[in-house]
């Protein structure tokens with residue numbers, strides 16, 4: 001079954017909808033410039049709405065250790081997503097220091113971009129393959145931009161991976177078919193306004209991703 005991550009959950013309605021829809025992973029953004037950013041305390045309050053359930057993922061962009069420490073003091077995470085310019089050594093250091101699996105996001109626009117996967121593979125547990133930020137974008141992700149899904153078709157990706165970037169309830173099934181992705185991640189495509197999750201779109205996205 002396709003793994004589904006709903007990212008940028010920032011209010012109770014979005015959290016409850018992702019839970020009810022059966023998402024596998026929930027992403028909390030700890031990157032202040034994002035419209036989806038949470039404080040550690042706000043994320044802890046949201047996360048405590050349910051025991052167990054989806055894996056809680058902390059999304060960071062070139063974080064200082066102190067930020068990760070502050071987040072982990074407030075709530076447990078199951079996975080650290082690194083969505084900045086962290087190199088393999090930094091990924092390995094974060095994984096070792098915090099004893100948590102790491103998912104590295106990489107921007108993909110052309111076949112050559114997939115060559116970086118081999119360098120990162122020993123240092124990380126998962127990959128998230130996203131579009132590169134479009135010109136003028138101020139965030140490194142969460143821009144509703146897609147890359148050519150055929151770039152990963154038939155490619156051996158050296159870690160479990162999620163496809164991200166511009167996915168929506170209407171496109172996710174075709175994206176999975178074209179890319180061969182074993183999992184998907186979405187933020188903008190399940191929002192009714194930038195940074196505001198839409199429960200109906202979350203339900204529709206998870207259902208569409210799980211279609212046979």
Ligand SMILES: O=C(O)c1ccccc1N[C@@H]1O[C@H](COP(=O)(O)O)[C@@H](O)[C@H]1O
Nearest residue numbers: 034141142143144165166185186187188
């Ligand atoms: O969502 C954000 O605000 C964000 C900020 C900084 C880095 C990454 C971010 N989001 C990640 O980007 C992917 C793709 O987003 P979208 O679906 O195209 O909007 C998202 O799944 C998050 O993992």
